[in-house]
Amino acid sequence: MHVPVPQSARRASAAVLASLTLVAVGAPAASAAPEIGFETLTPVCSPALPVPHPGCAQGLSYRGAPLPSGTPNQLVELSGADRFATAVQIAEHGFPEADVAVLVSGEDRHLVDALATAPLARSLAAPVLLSTRDSVPAATAAYLQEHAVSSVLLVGGRNALGEELVGDLHDLGVADVARVAGGDRYATSRAVAALVPGAEHGWAASGEDAHLVDALAAAGPAARLAEPLVLVADDDPIPAGEALAARGVTSTTVAGGPTAVFPEALAPLPAPRRAEGVDRYGTAAALAQEGVDRGLPATDLLLAPGVSGHLVDALAAGPLGRATLLVGDEQSSFDVVEAWFDTYGAGRTTAVGAVRVEGGES
Template identity: 35%
Template sequence: MYKLKTRMFTGVLAASLTLGTVFPYAVLASDPTVPALGTSVERLFGATRYETAAQVALQGWKSGDTDTAILAPGMEENLVDALTAAPLAKSLNAPILLTEGNLIPEATVKTLEDLKIKKVYTVSGVIGEGVKNQLAKINDGIEVVAELGGVDRFATATNIAKQLKNVSGIMMTTAYTYADALSVASIAATKNMPILLADGDTISTVEANYLEDVKDQITESYVLGGKTVVGSSILENLPGTVKERIAGSDRFETNRDVLEKFSDLQYNKVYIANGQDEHLVDALVAAPLAAKSNSPIVLADSTLNAATEAFLQPKMTGGNLIALGGQTVVKDEVLSYNYVLPQDFGVMTTSGVNGYSVGFGFNGFKTSDVKNIEVSLYKGDTLLATNTSTNQLFANLPEETQLSTPFNIDGNFTNDGYWNYGTWNGTILDVPTKAVIKVTTEDNDVYTVTNANLSGDPSTLNAEALNHVKPEDFGVMQLSGVNGYNVGFSLVDGKKAYDVKTIKVSLYKTTDGEDTLLATNTSTEKLLRLNTNQLSSPFNINGTFDSESDGYWNYSGFAGSIGDVPSKAVIKVTYNDGKTYTVQNAELSGDPELLAAPSIVTDLSDKATTGVTQDFSVTTSPNSYAANLEADKKPVIVKVTLTEGSKDNVALQYYDTTGKAFIDWALNEDQAAFYGPEAGFPFAAATSDFKVTFNKAGNYSYKLEVLTVKTDAEDSQVLASYEGQVVVTDPAVE
């Protein structure tokens, strides 16, 4: 393990930014836009929890700094008393020391002596006369100013709260798990907010009485934890104009949510604690110490959550991390940010790069101490690309402490020698959400850090691609057997299709900022032998094309329906020299509704009264039927069939557009009638008017159909249909 230096590298190393036989490995690293979490690490811990509390006290207070201490029980079942004491400790400028119930352990005694403590507050009912007797023998007698321990933890929390002056806010958390209280303890102490405890959906009577007494001075109240641990009714009944629940999916997310909620604070120090239950005791006594410097207590597991790292980076005004516990409690991996420093992570459009650059630095070692580096870009959890170091990087740059690596979305670099550049697994649309830097030293120490603070405008990357590929028409297509969309584009840099290695054209639907792939067509060798720079690719929503009969594109199925209208077409072209350019077209033209299946509908009401004539209309829409070639279209006729009820009780009329009058229209013996000339008419978008009168109450069901006209060679086909029912009742009798 390399020991850290207590300074941060900020120098700028000159480097040539020209693309030649050596690509800029960019040892530069401009002034970091993302500061490291810290450049020094301390650990506070002892062999026991009592010794840890003593170490924390001696770290924060020297002899003469204070004459007051708080004594809390160190037993597992009573630890909550130490947590609720944090705001009081801050207000008194007092450390929290632990007792073994009614006995003061040696580590606590020695600390009381070293700090010359004269007064103590006890915060648990399990601390009794035995402690008082011991205190009388320390420092010529230590006075117990107040015994705040109550009959239970709720009473103790209330007694502690009553000691605070000028309270304007409340923190409420569960009485039975301590992680959430630990997350907020130092912040509650900084803001002079008492920590009260909830019993599920219940507030104890003693706490309710306290809240009643202070309600006029409380302006904000916060509940820590989900509804299963602190009920909704508790939040509703807390005082204050601001009432808010802070709760994540787990204790680590809740911890981060707490930090983000009170993000007005800047941090000179950050205290890192193990968030698992068995280790919380190592951190709880640190709350008043953290509060002294307005510092948060951050919960970690085996590593520090990447989102928490990203939040902390811009909040750090200093460089100190304090691990609460030894290496078995807070692992070195959690502190990776102090060994590998994430720096500039931004959009890059210089030196032949059209993509991104990731900068980072080493703290306490240099490249000659490293044997491997991996830098990866991710969009969410999807890997976009990984660059890996080469031996040349370490051999030629042994003294460097600042490095960066570029990612080109338009292809791969092959002539650098310092990095093996991974293939970009995405398009212009795939903007990375984080860069992950993994460094393995010669001692096999592995440090992994994340930078989620991308700077620059990714939309500028499209500008270079437009110099090589130009989006053309992107519209609804109903031609040549296609019922869907067509994407046109051109090669505008003097290249022809035979200069291209592959083409991929994709349609996406964007919903709430998320892109869903609908279909992708890929080029074939036949297409790439063409002597043209104008190309297009069709997409059929009703199925796939037979690529064997087409030969120019490999067509994928359409992963959607008529309702899935594409928001954008993405064209990705890779030339024979390996360069890849991706452009998009978000300007869809045409009416996607025309791609729907042919339809026939009516506005006939589903209720009627006997003897009352109703006007109604029938509308036909050919929609995707128009996608067929003119030669394939057949004349149609409209058929109405009464499927329930008697035709003798129904009188129908249709509107004759020639005579401008309604004509009687009788159902035949099959209870059916046809509308239109016997030879049929072209299937077109049209609306026809009708009248109907029902002469007897009952249920009448019907079916409307658009049929092709039957010929000697072919039966009629149903192109569209509609079924409905009318419930007919007699007039109401007054």
């Protein structure tokens, strides 16, 4: 994946990782000043949670990610030796004081089970960490122990996260473990949304394998705006609409065009409006713009892989709550990122997982 910017660097040799030159529009490149301050994350304790939350019991708030310093061309790269370690790097950046964690499958075939978790995780001041079905990876285990995480919420059924994990988590010092799951991917997303605080606006995306990336792009804005995200089944969309309405939602951003979410599936959703592009990269940009229009900072941008085999990095980054663009090998991916910087300039850009950024100041 290569994303050369600006126009003078439009071509690059084929490789696995993305390349991006950060240049602030209308300003010279500058060294990033020290980060000033941090986000304050206060867990929302209603609806009632299936695990105890020390922050709820004790009225605690938690230190979150560093705030952008305002200096142009800041670059944050969050990547580990594998997907599990990358998720931990994201957690250390965004949730350095967590008492609670959300654990999801890090295996590609079960990625869909956790697509709707970002708003819930952020509402709990909790990172999304990755596991295999049968054991807790070393990087995940180290985070849980080093942060003395007391409660873990498993999202997904036993085919995704086996029952053996409960004992492993207790051995790591986790006192309370609970599971959120439904009979299928759509029901799981609704079960997760039922734990998200009420909101007037919601997000909906396809749960079909060919369009999972749209939900990943929607996750960051939905998380920052504290709004539920559900998956829509084209052949049975009524439950998704009912789940959003139950959270108080009166308007819905729908991720993707009619090939992703059928026109017939829109009717049950509260006041639906599509955010779509000509491909996954354009759709991600439309979703990011929707987030910006509704309050997200345009210059605090997250770049995540948009190609199969690396989508899981975007899953773990959703709870950071940032406008998200997807990176791939296609020219349209390059064009979307270039257009964003042409429009908004470069403030803090966070590259996760397989995305590599060249030329920025870190």
